[in-house]
Amino acid sequence: MAWTAGIRPVGTTNIVAYGSSMRGKDVRLDKVSIRFGDSTAVQPTDLAIHAGEFFSILGPSGCGKTTILRTISGFIEPTDGRVLIGGEDMVGKGPNERPTALIFQNLALFPLMSVAENVAFGLEARGIGKAQRLKRAQELLELVALDQYGDKKPADLSGGQRQRVAIARALAVEPSVLLLDEPLSALDLKLRQHMRTELRSIQKRVGITFIYITHDQGEALAMSDRVAVMSRGRLEQVADADTLYAEPATPFVATFVGEQNVLRGRITTLADDVASVETPIGLVTGRAKGALKVGDEALVMVRPERISLGASNANTVPARLVSRNLEGPSVNLLCAAAGQNFTVTVPNGPAVRDLPEELNLSFGLADALVYPMGALAHG
Amino acid sequence: MGSLARAYGRPLALTLTAILVLWILALILVPLGAMVQQSLWWKDSAGDLSLTIDRLYNDIATLQLDAGNATDAAKKAALDAEIATKQGEATALEAQELNPGKQWGLDNFTRMSSLHLYIFVRTILYALMVTALALIVCYPVAYVVALASGPRKAIILTVALIVPYAINELLRVYAWLMILDYRGVINGVLGWFGVVDLDNRGWIPFLENPSAVFLAMIYTYVLFMVFPIVNTLETLDRNQIEAARDLGASTARIHRRVIIPHAKPGIAVGCIMTFMLSAGSYSVPAIMTRGQGGDWFSQLVYRQFFESNNWNMGSAYAVSLLVVCTAFILLMMRFFGVGLRDIAK
Numbered sequence: 001m002a003w004t005a006g007i008r009p010v011g012t013t014n015i016v017a018y019g020s021s022m023r024g025k026d027v028r029l030d031k032v033s034i035r036f037g038d039s040t041a042v043q044p045t046d047l048a049i050h051a052g053e054f055f056s057i058l059g060p061s062g063c064g065k066t067t068i069l070r071t072i073s074g075f076i077e078p079t080d081g082r083v084l085i086g087g088e089d090m091v092g093k094g095p096n097e098r099p100t101a102l103i104f105q106n107l108a109l110f111p112l113m114s115v116a117e118n119v120a121f122g123l124e125a126r127g128i129g130k131a132q133r134l135k136r137a138q139e140l141l142e143l144v145a146l147d148q149y150g151d152k153k154p155a156d157l158s159g160g161q162r163q164r165v166a167i168a169r170a171l172a173v174e175p176s177v178l179l180l181d182e183p184l185s186a187l188d189l190k191l192r193q194h195m196r197t198e199l200r201s202i203q204k205r206v207g208i209t210f211i212y213i214t215h216d217q218g219e220a221l222a223m224s225d226r227v228a229v230m231s232r233g234r235l236e237q238v239a240d241a242d243t244l245y246a247e248p249a250t251p252f253v254a255t256f257v258g259e260q261n262v263l264r265g266r267i268t269t270l271a272d273d274v275a276s277v278e279t280p281i282g283l284v285t286g287r288a289k290g291a292l293k294v295g296d297e298a299l300v301m302v303r304p305e306r307i308s309l310g311a312s313n314a315n316t317v318p319a320r321l322v323s324r325n326l327e328g329p330s331v332n333l334l335c336a337a338a339g340q341n342f343t344v345t346v347p348n349g350p351a352v353r354d355l356p357e358e359l360n361l362s363f364g365l366a367d368a369l370v371y372p373m374g375a376l377a378h379g
Numbered sequence: 380m381g382s383l384a385r386a387y388g389r390p391l392a393l394t395l396t397a398i399l400v401l402w403i404l405a406l407i408l409v410p411l412g413a414m415v416q417q418s419l420w421w422k423d424s425a426g427d428l429s430l431t432i433d434r435l436y437n438d439i440a441t442l443q444l445d446a447g448n449a450t451d452a453a454k455k456a457a458l459d460a461e462i463a464t465k466q467g468e469a470t471a472l473e474a475q476e477l478n479p480g481k482q483w484g485l486d487n488f489t490r491m492s493s494l495h496l497y498i499f500v501r502t503i504l505y506a507l508m509v510t511a512l513a514l515i516v517c518y519p520v521a522y523v524v525a526l527a528s529g530p531r532k533a534i535i536l537t538v539a540l541i542v543p544y545a546i547n548e549l550l551r552v553y554a555w556l557m558i559l560d561y562r563g564v565i566n567g568v569l570g571w572f573g574v575v576d577l578d579n580r581g582w583i584p585f586l587e588n589p590s591a592v593f594l595a596m597i598y599t600y601v602l603f604m605v606f607p608i609v610n611t612l613e614t615l616d617r618n619q620i621e622a623a624r625d626l627g628a629s630t631a632r633i634h635r636r637v638i639i640p641h642a643k644p645g646i647a648v649g650c651i652m653t654f655m656l657s658a659g660s661y662s663v664p665a666i667m668t669r670g671q672g673g674d675w676f677s678q679l680v681y682r683q684f685f686e687s688n689n690w691n692m693g694s695a696y697a698v699s700l701l702v703v704c705t706a707f708i709l710l711m712m713r714f715f716g717v718g719l720r721d722i723a724k
Binding site for chain 2: 073074075094095096100101102104105106108109110112113121122124125126169170172173
């Protein structure tokens with residue numbers, strides 16, 4: 001099989017033996033808060049990350065996710081609260097004393113050392129003899145399919161190869177927790193997608209805990225067992241990808257993960273978890289999320305793909321078709337109704353080829369989520 | 380030239396080239412050429428000549444006395460003829476003495492006395508020691524400055540490095556002189572505590588020890604060592620330090636394997652500058668030792684020029700120093716594995 005652009009499949013057998021020597025540990029944040037001077041980077045946070053889990057922390061830049069990662073790795077001491085790894089309190093332990101390894105956003109490979117020396121550096125720091133550590137480095141380079149590149153300098157490698165050197169270097173110290181700080185952000189799209197699967201498969205095989213920081217929801221949803229969404233130093237929601245997408249807990253999560261049509265209105269009736277909201281396009285009923293009262297201002301969220309054409313559902317809106325954008329397998333319809341814009345995603349096909357200018361949009365009660373007013377992800 | 384002309388047009392390219400040529404001529408070729416030329420010739424020593432002339436005049440005086448006492452006219456004529464011959468000889472020699480012959484060769488270089496050679500070697504060793512000590516002192520300073528950020532960095536730089544260096548070099552050397560002198564600050568404080576007895580000249584003679592010169596030199600040239608190292612350390616990605624720490628490396632290992640290799644070009648430049656400056660420094664040893672400690676080679680060069688008035692010998696000494704220093708630069712570059720390109724960065 002011919003591989004181009006430096007992309008090669010990760011070997012399937014050679015890792016198993018190596019991975020068996022590593023064991024993941026759980027990470028717990030116990031009321032951790034972090035302040036820098038007067039500004040609070042992380043609000044008091046409780047978080048339990050399971051051993052052997054691929055856990056992502058997703059959030060826009062400046063939300064505090066990197067601060068949390070650096071706190072777990074030991075570069076930052078929390079202002080309050082404790083970090084526990086494998087049940088052990090990490091207070092006062094420096095980055096070199098923790099069972100973690102960090103992969104930096106810019107990888108921070110040592111440019112003056114060869115690839116093999118880079119990978120062996122952690123073992124060198126542990127006083128392991130040259131022959132032995134270079135042998136281990138070679139094994140790890142095989143794991144990331146770079147066994148031919150040990151003598152090269154990092155600068156001679158492609159972006160994806162450097163990425164894998166960084167992974168091998170971090171794994172060489174047999175960490176229980178691997179921390180990844182947006183390591184794919186410097187790669188181009190195609191390589192990034194390839195590296196997602198590669199990271200996931202490496203994690204599966206070595207079996208240690210991965211904590212992955214990203215602002216890219218695609219990465220988080222594609223790779224993770226669970227995802228924590230952060231905003232302004234606060235955890236908005238911790239859940240698996242499906243839950244995050246289908247049942248976002250807050251307006252921020254709803255709008256940060258995936259697309260939403262957002263309606264603003266006022267609650268008129270509230271029964272069990274069904275809320276009716278008076279909006280510019282009329283009365284909309286949906287499922288109530290969070291603490292709501294009659295008379296409150298509220299946000300109604302409807303995913304573009306949950307809206308269908310025709311008048312078959314609980315909520316129906318007559319709308320005018322503004323434009324039709326072909327995405328390939330699906331089509332995005334931009335519609336306007338009473339000054340409100342709607343995006344509707346429908347499967348591509350003959351049915352959506354020649355649409356009338358006036359059409360009905362409808363969505364079910366379960367498709368509309370009603371939130372109290374709150375911050376949205378995009379202003 | 381061709382590409383320059385394409386980029387800037389002919390007149391501007393010519394101007395630029397002319398400026399470059401002028402620069403090289405005025406700053407490198409002409410002064411250096413003059414010095415080398417001066418060092419390659421000498422004038423015949425007039426010593427033997429003067430002696431011969433003196434003897435001739437002695438002879439003439441004796442002959443004149445004899446001629447004055449002579450009664451025999453024939454004998455007197457013979458004596459007068461001899462006087463005239465000797466007088467002619469003396470005059471010719473005098474002309475030769477006034478305008479000694481120029482000799483070309485390497486004699487100026489080979490004629491260095493063993494004492495001067497010893498001072499030369501010692502100066503090189505001292506300069507090497509100053510360089511090594513300055514590196515040891517300056518590396519931590521440079522590290523702190525380079526890794527400090529924001530207002531902290533500005534404060535460290537200004538207070539610790541820029542303010543002292545805004546003061547004239549001579550004043551700073553004299554300040555050290557005052558600190559280390561027999562009745563200087565340190566001896567004064569020690570006398571205060573009764574450690575030394577100043578009244579009976581029981582002071583510690585700091586200035587008679589070469590280390591006083593070292594101290595003043597290191598102080599004088601700190602900036603030349605600190606700034607190149609700061610410059611290279613500033614380009615170090617701090618994540619590399621953190622990555623090394625995260626991988627379990629001790630502070631010493633991080634310095635040895637990550638930071639120092641990165642700072643190598645800066646260290647090389649700093650060492651070269653400090654070595655050149657200290658090997659060629661005149662004012663610091665002259666002021667600090669006041670003749671109490673051993674001479675440095677630069678002082679010998681000065682004496683050849685301005686006391687012995689032997690510019691040819693002085694030039695040869697200066698050229699020797701230059702050659703050794705240049706060799707040192709090349710050695711340092713080889714040792715640190717850096718090329719001119721790295722240093723220019």
